C-alpha cells in the first residue's frame with residue numbers, strides 16, 4: 001500500500017517508520033529540504049528523532065505533491081494551528097478515494113474545531129473518509145520499537161480497519177473505534193492537563209496532587225465529550241485515560257515539560273524560547289476553554305491553565321483558585 005505522511009516532526013517520522021515496518025511504501029514530506037535530504041542520505045532525521053535508524057522503504061521529499069502521488073492513505077502530522085493553511089495547499093492533489101488520517105492532538109483557535117472537522121472543511125471530503133489515530137504514543141519510545149497500543153477512530157469501520165492493518169507491527173497494536181469525537185477530545189485535552197501536571201511537578205507537589213489532577217482532568221474531559229455526544233466510555237480507554245496517564249507521567253512529554261517551565265516561574269515567552277517542539281496544549285487551552293464555555297461545560301483545570309499560560313497568573317494563585325471552588329458531590 002502506498003502511503004504519504006505529511007510532516008516529518010517527531011510523530012510524523014515515527015509514524016512513517018510504523019507504516020514502513022508494517023510493509024507499506026511511505027513517502028514522508030518534510031517542510032525543510034535539509035531534513036528530507038538528511039533522511040535520504042543518512043537514514044536519520046537529525047532534528048526530531050536522531051537516535052532512530054529509519055527503514056529504507058521511507059522516501060523523504062520536500063515536495064508535498066510528489067509525496068501525495070497515488071497515496072491511498074494520507075497521514076497529516078503538522079501542528080494543529082497550521083493544518084488548515086497546509087491542507088488548503090495540498091487538498092487538490094489528494095487521491096479522490098484516499099483515507100485521510102489525523103495525528104494531531106489540538107483544537108483550532110478561533111473556530112474551536114476538532115482536527116477532523118478542519119480536514120472535512122478544508123479538503124472537502126466526507127467525514128467518514130477521515131480517521132484519527134490517538135493513544136499513549138510518545139514518539140521517541142515508539143521510534144525505538146517499544147511496545148504501545150493506540151486507537152484508530154473512524155465512522156466508516158472499513159476505513160478504520162484499513163488503517164489498523166496498515167499500522168499493525170510487532171511493537172504497535174491499534175484498536176478500532178467509531179467514536180471520532182471522543183478520541184480527538186481525549187488527545188487534545190490531555191495536553192492541557194499535562195501542562196497542569198508539569199506545573200505541579202515543578203512546584204514540588206506530591207502524588208496526591210498529581211493523582212487528583214489526572215482524575216479531575218479526566219472528569220472535565222469527559223464532561224466536554226458528553227456535551228459533544230462522545231461516548232463516555234472512550235475516556236476510560238487508550239485515547240482517554242491511557243494517553244492522559246502516559247503524557248502526564250513521562251518526562252518525554254513536551255506538554256508536561258512546558259508546564260514544568262511555567263511552574264518554575266518562566267513566562268510564556270521564556271518557556272516558548274526554551275521549547276523546540278510543538279506543545280499543543282499551550283494554544284489549545286484557549287480553544288478548549290472557549291468551546292467549553294460555549295457549551296456551558298465547567299472545565300476548572302483548563303480555565304486555570306489558560307490563566308497561567310496567557311494571562312500571566314502565578315501558578316500558586318491558580319492552584320488556590322482551584323482549591324477554593326465551591327465543594328460539591330463527585
Ligand SMILES: NC(=O)c1ccc[n+]([C@@H]2O[C@H](COP(=O)([O-])OP(=O)(O)OC[C@H]3O[C@@H](n4cnc5c(N)ncnc54)[C@H](O)[C@@H]3O)[C@@H](O)[C@H]2O)c1
Pocket residue numbers: 007008009010011012013030031032048077078079080082086103104105106137138139140276277278280
Ligand atoms: N511527538 C509525539 O510524541 C506525538 C505523539 C502523538 C501525537 N502527536 C501530535 O502530532 C502532531 C505533530 O506533532 P509532532 O510531534 O510531529 O511535532 P514536532 O514539533 O515534532 O514537529 C512539527 C512538524 O511540523 C512542522 N511544521 C512546523 N510549522 C509548520 C508549518 N507552518 N507548516 C507545516 N509544517 C510545519 C515542523 O517542521 C515539524 O516537521 C501534534 O498535534 C502532536 O500533538 C505527537
Ligand SMILES: O=P(O)(O)OC[C@H](O)CO
Pocket residue numbers: 105135136137138139191194243246247252253254255256278279280
Ligand atoms: O509530547 P507531548 O506532550 O506532545 O505528548 C505526546 C503524545 O501525544 C503522547 O501520546
